[in-house]
Amino acid sequence: MQRSLTLLASLLVLLVLWSVIATVWPSRALPPPSDVWSVMLRDFATGELAFHLSTTLTRVFVSFIVAMSIGSAIGIFLGLHRRSDAFFNPWIVLFLNTPALVVIVLAYIWFGLNEAAAVGAVAANKIPNVIVTLREGARALDPRYGDLSSVYRFSWRDRLQHILLPQLQPYFAAASRSGLALIWKIVLVVELLGRSNGVGFQIYLYFQLFDVAAILAYTLCFVAIMLAIEIILVQPFERYSTRWRGVAA
Amino acid sequence: MSAEGTRIPAIRNLSFEIKPGGFVTLFGPSGCGKTTTLRILLGLEKEYTGSISVPHSETKRIAAVFQEPTLLPWRTVDQNIRLAQPKVMKDVNLDNLYEVLGLTGMGSLYPSELSLGLARRVALARAFALEPSVMLLDEPFASLDEKTADRLRELLVTLWSARPTTALMVTHNLREALKLSDRIIVLSPRPARVVGIFEVSTPRRKRIGRVLDKLQAQFARKFPIDAGEVQ
Numbered sequence: 001m002q003r004s005l006t007l008l009a010s011l012l013v014l015l016v017l018w019s020v021i022a023t024v025w026p027s028r029a030l031p032p033p034s035d036v037w038s039v040m041l042r043d044f045a046t047g048e049l050a051f052h053l054s055t056t057l058t059r060v061f062v063s064f065i066v067a068m069s070i071g072s073a074i075g076i077f078l079g080l081h082r083r084s085d086a087f088f089n090p091w092i093v094l095f096l097n098t099p100a101l102v103v104i105v106l107a108y109i110w111f112g113l114n115e116a117a118a119v120g121a122v123a124a125n126k127i128p129n130v131i132v133t134l135r136e137g138a139r140a141l142d143p144r145y146g147d148l149s150s151v152y153r154f155s156w157r158d159r160l161q162h163i164l165l166p167q168l169q170p171y172f173a174a175a176s177r178s179g180l181a182l183i184w185k186i187v188l189v190v191e192l193l194g195r196s197n198g199v200g201f202q203i204y205l206y207f208q209l210f211d212v213a214a215i216l217a218y219t220l221c222f223v224a225i226m227l228a229i230e231i232i233l234v235q236p237f238e239r240y241s242t243r244w245r246g247v248a249a
Numbered sequence: 250m251s252a253e254g255t256r257i258p259a260i261r262n263l264s265f266e267i268k269p270g271g272f273v274t275l276f277g278p279s280g281c282g283k284t285t286t287l288r289i290l291l292g293l294e295k296e297y298t299g300s301i302s303v304p305h306s307e308t309k310r311i312a313a314v315f316q317e318p319t320l321l322p323w324r325t326v327d328q329n330i331r332l333a334q335p336k337v338m339k340d341v342n343l344d345n346l347y348e349v350l351g352l353t354g355m356g357s358l359y360p361s362e363l364s365l366g367l368a369r370r371v372a373l374a375r376a377f378a379l380e381p382s383v384m385l386l387d388e389p390f391a392s393l394d395e396k397t398a399d400r401l402r403e404l405l406v407t408l409w410s411a412r413p414t415t416a417l418m419v420t421h422n423l424r425e426a427l428k429l430s431d432r433i434i435v436l437s438p439r440p441a442r443v444v445g446i447f448e449v450s451t452p453r454r455k456r457i458g459r460v461l462d463k464l465q466a467q468f469a470r471k472f473p474i475d476a477g478e479v480q
Contacts, residue, residue: 152333166323244323
């Protein structure tokens with residue numbers, strides 16, 4: 001209760017500060033919160049806001065799932081096979097250090113200005129990151145649980161569900177936390193460079209019209225949605241999957 | 250294999266037989282290769298040459314009790330025990346097993362809520378819940394205080410007598426070996442080989458106090474070095 005009050009007060013102060021600055025120095029570069037609010041209402045009424053938000057959100061989720069599944073599979077494999085890891089590690093370092101922009105531009109050139117290239121480029125930017133995190137997780141697997149599962153002849157499903165995934169859970173959590181934040185930022189760039197819808201495209205459009213109120217309106221809405229996902233989905237899931245830790249004597 | 254990757258033979262020319270339904274102990278000094286022998290029998294160690302033959306029986310289930318309880322910390326006591334059972338046995342009622350081991354009502358606890366003694370009871374329950382044809386125990390009562398260890402040894406005897414299975418235990422604790430086994434296979438220091446065999450025919454429930462002391466003295470006469478080295 002105390003914490004949510006503090007959060008509310010903190011946000012309120014930010015809002016007041018913003019409107020004070022916008023009133024003292026009236027400028028097109030910083031419209032007051034009320035202007036931003038009215039753009040939100042306007043675009044919400046036309047359905048434009050919902051359309052672009054949902055387009056971007058879909059791209060975020062598809063590339064998130066693609067990146068997490070491919071990245072985890074490769075990461076776990078490399079963590080368990082030392083020789084393959086030694087061979088492929090330089091590739092991973094190379095991809096980790098390739099700027100997101102380069103991957104996006106190359107994807108559009110090689111695969112055309114289409115949805116698959118867009119989503120693929122976002123995922124490709126995230127995959128090396130997931131690989132590195134999950135590889136660390138696979139290296140830290142406790143061999144005693146492996147022995148246990150082979151002596152008691154666990155089925156492969158039980159091994160996955162009861163031995164592997166619980167041990168990798170913190171690494172999955174870390175990868176998806178940093179993953180969502182990174183991915184939605186890259187999605188905007190992808191949309192700006194080669195798509196004709198989505199929040200990134202809208203921001204580019206309003207940048208050319210120098211409409212800062214609209215830029216802020218779209219940005220704030222999207223940030224709000226991502227925060228809501230974090231609070232409503234990610235955090236409760238983490239609490240659920242680590243409930244056995246809470247009871248430590 | 251050692252940590253540096255150089256080969257160190259843990260056992261060499263080790264050969265022994267175990268009668269079905271018996272309780273046999275491999276007894277030897279620390280680090281003589283007892284655990285390695287068990288790991289080979291469990292199929293966890295692949296770097297060896299030689300042969301193992303497990304006699305045929307109606308069920309080929311093997312259970313193990315490790316040096317540490319090795320319970321999955323993210324699963325409850327119930328789940329830990331049920332997971333180890335083969336599919337056909339998942340519905341078998343375990344109330345009696347829980348009761349004998351004093352685990353009644355603890356099924357929904359997580360391992361972090363248990364003392365080491367209780368965790369070891371769960372590890373025993375997991376092994377017995379399988380109704381195995383062969384059970385391998387690797388110093389199952391290590392790092393417990395003597396009183397708790399003794400209580401658990403009694404429980405092990407109770408459970409094992411109710412449903413005898415071929416049991417092979419590894420230990421460097423002579424009194425433990427004398428209390429539990431029908432036959433003790435005495436191993437030399439590394440690389441392990443069989444020094445001799447000591448049969449114990451006294452009924453288990455009489456192996457306390459003076460009787461146990463006498464057994465220990467008999468053992469010391471037969472294997473002067475080994476007994477001295479361990480005690």
